[in-house]
Amino acid sequence: MLNLLRKIFLLDLIQGLWVTFRYQQPKYIYTEQYPAQRPKIAERFRGAPRLNINPETGETLCIACNLCALACPENLIVVGSERDEKTKRKVLTTFTYDISRCMFCGLCEDACPVDALELTQDFELASYSREGAIWDRQMLEEGPRPTKYAW
Amino acid sequence: MAEQPTEGKPPAAHKPRPPAKPPAAMASTPWEDELTEALRAKFQDRIAEFSAYLGQKFLVAHPDAVAPIIEHLKLEFGFDYLVDITAVDYPERAERFELVYILYSFARNERIRIKTRIKEGQRAASVVGLHPTANWLEREVYDMFGIEFAGHPDLRRILLPEDWTGHPLRKDSSILDMDNRWVKEHLGIESGQ
Amino acid sequence: MPDGTFLDATELVLNMGPQHPSTHGVLRVILKLDGEKVIGTECVIGYLHRGVEKIAENRTYPQFAPYVDRMDYVAAVSNGLGYCLAVEKLLGVEVPPRAQAIRVILTELNRIASHLIWLGTHALDVGAITPLFYCMREREEILNIFEKYCGARLTTHAFRIGGLQYETYDTFESDVRAFCDMFLPKVDEYEELLTGNRIWIGRLRNVGILNAEDCKAYGVTGPLLRAAGVKWDLRKAQPYSGYEQYDFEIPTGTRGDSYDRYLVRIQEMRQSVRIIRQALDGLPGGPIMGKVPKVIKPPVGEVYVSIEAPKGELGYYIVSDGSTQPYRVRVRPPSFVNLQALDKMCRGALVADVVVVIGTIDIVLGEVDR
Numbered sequence: 001m002l003n004l005l006r007k008i009f010l011l012d013l014i015q016g017l018w019v020t021f022r023y024q025q026p027k028y029i030y031t032e033q034y035p036a037q038r039p040k041i042a043e044r045f046r047g048a049p050r051l052n053i054n055p056e057t058g059e060t061l062c063i064a065c066n067l068c069a070l071a072c073p074e075n076l077i078v079v080g081s082e083r084d085e086k087t088k089r090k091v092l093t094t095f096t097y098d099i100s101r102c103m104f105c106g107l108c109e110d111a112c113p114v115d116a117l118e119l120t121q122d123f124e125l126a127s128y129s130r131e132g133a134i135w136d137r138q139m140l141e142e143g144p145r146p147t148k149y150a151w
Numbered sequence: 152m153a154e155q156p157t158e159g160k161p162p163a164a165h166k167p168r169p170p171a172k173p174p175a176a177m178a179s180t181p182w183e184d185e186l187t188e189a190l191r192a193k194f195q196d197r198i199a200e201f202s203a204y205l206g207q208k209f210l211v212a213h214p215d216a217v218a219p220i221i222e223h224l225k226l227e228f229g230f231d232y233l234v235d236i237t238a239v240d241y242p243e244r245a246e247r248f249e250l251v252y253i254l255y256s257f258a259r260n261e262r263i264r265i266k267t268r269i270k271e272g273q274r275a276a277s278v279v280g281l282h283p284t285a286n287w288l289e290r291e292v293y294d295m296f297g298i299e300f301a302g303h304p305d306l307r308r309i310l311l312p313e314d315w316t317g318h319p320l321r322k323d324s325s326i327l328d329m330d331n332r333w334v335k336e337h338l339g340i341e342s343g344q
Numbered sequence: 345m346p347d348g349t350f351l352d353a354t355e356l357v358l359n360m361g362p363q364h365p366s367t368h369g370v371l372r373v374i375l376k377l378d379g380e381k382v383i384g385t386e387c388v389i390g391y392l393h394r395g396v397e398k399i400a401e402n403r404t405y406p407q408f409a410p411y412v413d414r415m416d417y418v419a420a421v422s423n424g425l426g427y428c429l430a431v432e433k434l435l436g437v438e439v440p441p442r443a444q445a446i447r448v449i450l451t452e453l454n455r456i457a458s459h460l461i462w463l464g465t466h467a468l469d470v471g472a473i474t475p476l477f478y479c480m481r482e483r484e485e486i487l488n489i490f491e492k493y494c495g496a497r498l499t500t501h502a503f504r505i506g507g508l509q510y511e512t513y514d515t516f517e518s519d520v521r522a523f524c525d526m527f528l529p530k531v532d533e534y535e536e537l538l539t540g541n542r543i544w545i546g547r548l549r550n551v552g553i554l555n556a557e558d559c560k561a562y563g564v565t566g567p568l569l570r571a572a573g574v575k576w577d578l579r580k581a582q583p584y585s586g587y588e589q590y591d592f593e594i595p596t597g598t599r600g601d602s603y604d605r606y607l608v609r610i611q612e613m614r615q616s617v618r619i620i621r622q623a624l625d626g627l628p629g630g631p632i633m634g635k636v637p638k639v640i641k642p643p644v645g646e647v648y649v650s651i652e653a654p655k656g657e658l659g660y661y662i663v664s665d666g667s668t669q670p671y672r673v674r675v676r677p678p679s680f681v682n683l684q685a686l687d688k689m690c691r692g693a694l695v696a697d698v699v700v701v702i703g704t705i706d707i708v709l710g711e712v713d714r
Contacts, residue, residue: 012540012541012694014475016541018536019533019537041491042491043492044494044510044513045491045496071406073403073407073411103410104496104556105410105499106501106509107407110509126673132518178643178644178645179646204646205433205436205645205647232563234657234659234676235648235661235676237661237674237676251674251678253661257576262648264648282561284561284562286563287680288642288681309389309390310714312390320672325398326395326417336380338446
């Protein structure tokens with residue numbers, strides 16, 4: 001009997017509609033106006049890679065140990081190095097990082113013994129060509145250069 | 152801007168693994184309980200080995216005996232859930248493939264593996280009649296290893312396209328070759344790998 | 345293949361997918377129809393096949409870990425847990441209790457996230473659009489926790505072999521607690537929207553029935569098996585990662601139809617919150633990484649380890665030849681095996697019910713095709 005009344009008066013539907021109605025309040029707006037409103041990115045976010053440089057001397061922190069290249073599952077890091085004749089130490093010459101194949105797993109930054117390679121909060125990695133997704137040492141140190149548009 | 156990264160890439164991780172040395176024997180321990188006694192009494196020398204490794208029990212059986220063993224286990228011991236069928240390829244062995252059946256019993260809360268070794272081209276007996284779930288699992292083994300199952304109702308490729316040649320999970324098929332062949336055939340260019 | 349059709353009408357073959365919104369990915373189902381009635385189905389899968397098992401043979405053990413996230417990508421943490429447990433078992437590594445507890449918290453959060461995706465998309469398939477937005481909204485909170493914890497939202501790569509890479513962040517505990525407190529009333533809201541809704545009941549009740557016997561025969565596990573009345577959950581049956589310490593119930597259904605599966609999954613979300621709260625209360629201190637050798641080189645051997653993923657039994661069968669790369673990795677995917685029962689569930693049903701049945705199995709094509 002009660003069930004029949006509930007059915008006749010559409011109580012089940014009204015109950016559901018009441019839930020949706022409660023969320024009509026403007027304080028329940030969850031949409032983010034993306035380019036205008038920047039998302040909060042967590043500190044540990046694994047985004048664009050960066051090769052850190054020593055802020056005081058401007059020299060790279062990388063010791064060209066090649067551990068990141070060995071750790072990478074996709075084999076997308078190529079470290080070029082040469083031996084300095086005077087100090088007998090390996091010096092970094094080139095560093096290529098292929099973003100297009102990267103899955104941002106973080107194994108390379110875990111492997112880095114000197115915290116030179118780091119995945120940063122930068123997440124806007126689009127480029128106009130496949131070549132643009134292959135980052136060289138300069139780009140890794142200075143960060144990506146987004147195209148500026150004249151409005 | 153950046154130099155071609157594909158050229159100077161160290162090939163370490165992509166190089167097909169050198170032909171695997173005959174694996175050192177697994178440090179398994181014998182497995183004895185009332186189940187092995189019953190199976191030994193029924194199947195005698197058609198079961199070569201009862202072992203356990205890391206507490207996981209398995210038996211190695213003659214290929215002809217696999218289906219009867221699975222049936223016996225299902226009917227008498229309540230192993231009513233066929234978890235998985237898979238295979239491992241050992242190209243250097245005379246009996247190249249190792250078929251692995253994983254069974255589970257809800258009543259005993261116990262999991263056992265049945266292994267059998269078959270030669271290239273030898274047909275294994277299908278267990279679809281006992282466990283309908285074997286249908287897709289056997290198709291996948293056929294797809295990936297080229298092992299045929301006698302008595303399977305519908306043995307076709309399942310994950311790969313029907314016009315695919317070769318069986319990718321065999322140790323002698325390399326990812327690079329497959330990639331090069333596919334790219335050449337479908338895109339008409341050289342693969343950059 | 346089909347039995348005599350009604351009034352000798354010609355059998356109609358209808359192609360559903362691969363690009364169809366309610367197949368949850370790239371699943372192609374060939375339907376054989378007699379009018380509105382389904383007399384046979386055939387699944388064509390493999391559109392998303394990436395050869396994960398072959399990739400594994402060409403990677404070292406730690407290198408393969410990110411790939412498992414890409415199988416069931418809505419429950420990446422569960423995938424990672426299964427893989428790590430399997431390699432740890434092979435290595436004989438003990439995981440410290442703190443790492444185990446954090447793993448449980450994250451895995452259960454991921455179970456909730458996976459069930460939310462399921463609930464939202466399933467309701468959308470049936471025609472209820474609103475739950476999708478609400479489910480995504482709550483899932484966002486979980487993904488934010490993941491992002492803060494490990495730096496990625498979907499393919500998390502949260503666990504490492506032997507323990508964890510990351511210690512919890514400062515507000516981890518309060519974040520998770522806040523989520524739990526916020527989430528339970530939201531589950532009640534989903535129930536208000538759906539449980540009593542006559543359209544929802546009408547579409548789901550007695551659709552896609554699979555009884556316990558059929559479940560076992562088809563190897564169907566997870567919520568589908570539990571909805572058929574089998575009280576079986578690997579977290580209870582063969583506890584791993586410290587699940588034996590937590591007090592929770594296994595929700596079961598009685599009829600084994602789509603509506604029971606819905607109820608089971610809703611209850612599972614509540615139970616997950618219960619587990620998370622217990623794990624937070626008893627979160628031990630100590631290290632988060634076990635004693636793992638620098639180069640992971642398990643001894644020759646093989647192991648099969650399975651966990652209760654949100655979709656069912658997820659197993660990893662790993663054969664080691666003593667080198668740094670696995671000799672063979674086999675993934676026992678729950679979605680793949682469960683999908684096989686589609687034909688059984690659809691036979692005799694109406695075309696519109698096929699959509700419901702596909703939704704109720706809760707497949708992720710990344711895992712079906714691997």
